Amino acid sequence: MKFSSKGRYGLRAMIALAQGYHKGPISLAEIAESEDISLSYLEQLIAVLRRVGLVEGTRGARGGYQLTADPALITAGQVVRALEGPLAPAECVAEGVKPGFCRRQTICTSKPFWEQVRDSVAQVLDKTTLADLCTINGLKVRQMSLGRKKVEA
């Protein structure tokens, strides 16, 4: 049972963006460095998040990315699902799957069980916002080394 680095890295990137919310675009190079994630990999992840409308990009020098909504309005669930697809501890209980997917479902006792697993994960993912993820024990976490580097005079 694991989430892939897509979801995990993507979430960390979104947290970084949330920490810099309303301070102008933040470049992926900065996030890649502070979060220690490969830049080109991060580009691919953020591209997905842009396509679903969670972030917007500003091209050109001093460009970067910004959240399209307040961190309190974006959930971990939105981010993770965008990057990893619907929650699905097993295929037959993937979120959004058509009923009748599995022909053994009338006799399958494990299906309700996996649904419970799925729902309990969904509950945590959907109740947690990026704003929540900017705090530890309710304390806002200081933004380490984020923010645009000073341009030499």
Added chain:
Amino acid sequence: MKFSSKGRYGLRAMIALAQGYHKGPISLAEIAESEDISLSYLEQLIAVLRRVGLVEGTRGARGGYQLTADPALITAGQVVRALEGPLAPAECVAEGVKPGFCRRQTICTSKPFWEQVRDSVAQVLDKTTLADLCTINGLKVRQMSLGRKKVEA
């Protein structure tokens, strides 16, 4: 976020054994057929469950496997962990991982989040017993086509 077929198939096999608890050994061939799982794959899965002591094998003709404990005493968590290892939505929050595994943990706001995910899954897995998994809506599920085939006279 998915569980592999090891955990899912293994659990189904254990449910089948639970349905035949105290009726003598059940062969993997029967389970493989009724559950539509490859026999040799199933052999490998059950081997793991035997090594951790959840089932015992009886060799020879009319042999098979039996649970080593009452279905009400074996949890889905035990079965799944045996087959897939510790619950770990991310490596740094794997069950049983040493603290200090990740050097960024003092500033990492996502770690407590992934721990919550892990714990909510664990709670479902650990509260659900094989006995629970033999029922749907509290009704004991009939055992379809299980039980030793009649020997020709």
Added chain:
DNA sequence: ATAATTCCTACTAAAATACAAGGAATTGAT
């Protein structure tokens, strides 16, 4: 003009997954 940046596509090494294959050992039934 130039440097910084997003944006896009294609490729790839390594790991994990889901088995298949083959055979040795054991045991109940005939």
Added chain:
DNA sequence: ATCAATTCCTTGTATTTTAGTAGGAATTAT
């Protein structure tokens, strides 16, 4: 005593997924 059914054990392997790399085109502030 033989045979068939079964567990038990090891090794191999095709396919898929993961986690990137690489290269370059388009855009924009300075």
